[in-house]
Amino acid sequence: MGDQSRMTLFFILLRGCRGLLLACLLLAAPAWSAEILLTAAEDGAGVQAFTQALAQERPADHVTFTPFKDLPSPSQLPASSRLILLDLPSLDWRLQETQGPPTLVLRISRLQAQQRLGNLHPAKISLLWSDPPLQRQLHLIADILPQAQRIGVLYGPDSEFLLRELIQLAKPMGLEIVPQLWNNTNDSRPLQTLFKYSDVLLGLDDPQLYNPKTVKNLLLSSYAQQLPLVGPNAGFVRAGSLASTYSDQPDWLAVLNRLLDQPPGNWPRTLYPQHFKVVGNPQVARSLGLEQVDEAAVAARVAEGEKRP
Structure with a gap:
């Protein structure tokens, strides 16, 4: 091979290496910075x-x-x-x-x-x-209280719109929603009526119903009737309800990370976090004669149930 041919081959190889290096850099770098x-x-x-x-x-x-x-x-x-x-x-x-x-x-x-x-x-x-998603809370109830069939639900004027969805979600699970309007939280009679016809109480995230002023009456009534309260959120579990699902900061960061990797045109109009955890109150479980909630195991089972059609 002559000198001219060797030089030509050298430049071809050099150009190819440069192209390969540039391709590697492009693959390693993000497509854009937001x-x-x-x-x-x-x-x-x-x-x-x-x-x-x-x-x-x-x-x-x-x-x-x-x-x-x-x-x-x-x-x-x-x-x-x-x-x-x-x-x-x-x-x-x-x-x-x-x-x-x-x-x-x-x-x-x-x-x-x-x-x-x-x-x-x-x-x-x-x-x-x-x-917490309504369906996720229903799956939580089905897991920790498998004998519960009648799900009592207090609602107010602000949360009434959730009832239809809740009834539709409960039906294929073989669960019955027992709704009770509670528009005067100083009146305990709706609570007593609901407790008579329910196996468990599911709390909606309605601050008019579940707040520091109502918590004592709600929880003492549920203990007196030996009726567990599930939800409405992780904070209420610390106050005295049995259990709830919730998403914490790492879960929210995972959601944001996934969405921010996508073009905004692909963002959903509404979204619940895919990742979540379960929190239980061992003292409440003992006082109601129930097994303590195994938070990690229950969360894994509920998550697996959500993956199935």
């Missing part, structure tokens, strides 16, 4: 910790927190940014204008959305529910 803006009415230690955790999960993106009072109006924010709302006041701020960047609303319950939005759903806004 501007992710978190906002709420106020800053705080919890907000900062969540922002830092998300930033650590997404080192290629620019993740910042700014109170919305220090931001321009939503329509003036860059359309390419991703907006994450951490409280209800920030949602009210975002809803002032129809224009704005793609938005994920964190920590909002079904009831709160119904009160603010009704049946409307603004464009480019995705709601990530904070209250």
Whole structure:
């Protein structure tokens, strides 16, 4: 082979190596870097910790927190940014204008959305529910209280809209929903009526019904009737209900990570976290003569049940 041929071959190989190196670099680097803006009415230690955790999960993106009072109006924010709302006041701020960047609303319950939005759903806004999914709570009851067939449900004017869905979900599971309106929480008679016809009480995430003022009456009544209360959330389990499903910060970060990896056009209108945990109250279980809830095992069984059609 002559010198000219060897030089030609050398440059061909060099060009090929450069192309391979560039391809490797492109594969190793993220396709794009996003501007992710978190906002709420106020800053705080919890907000900062969540922002830092998300930033650590997404080192290629620019993740910042700014109170919305220090931001321009939503329509003036860059359309390419991703907006994450951490409280209800920030949602009210975002809803002032129809224009704005793609938005994920964190920590909002079904009831709160119904009160603010009704049946409307603004464009480019995705709601990530904070209250436990009704179906997940029913599966929890079926797992820890397999003999329970009649599910008592207190509801108020704000939470009544959830009843139809709950009845539809319970029917194929062989469960009966026993609804009871409780529009005056100072009146215990609806509680006593419901307890007569129920095997377990499922709490809806309705703060008008489940709050520090009603907790004593609710729990003492349930103990007196030996009737377990499941839900409405992890906080109420600490106060004295038997168990609940819930999603914590790592679960929410996993949700955000998955969504932020997708184009906003693919974001769902509403979403429950796929990942969750179970919390139980051992003292309550003992007082009701029930087995202590094995939190990890129950969560695994409920999650497996959700995967089956």
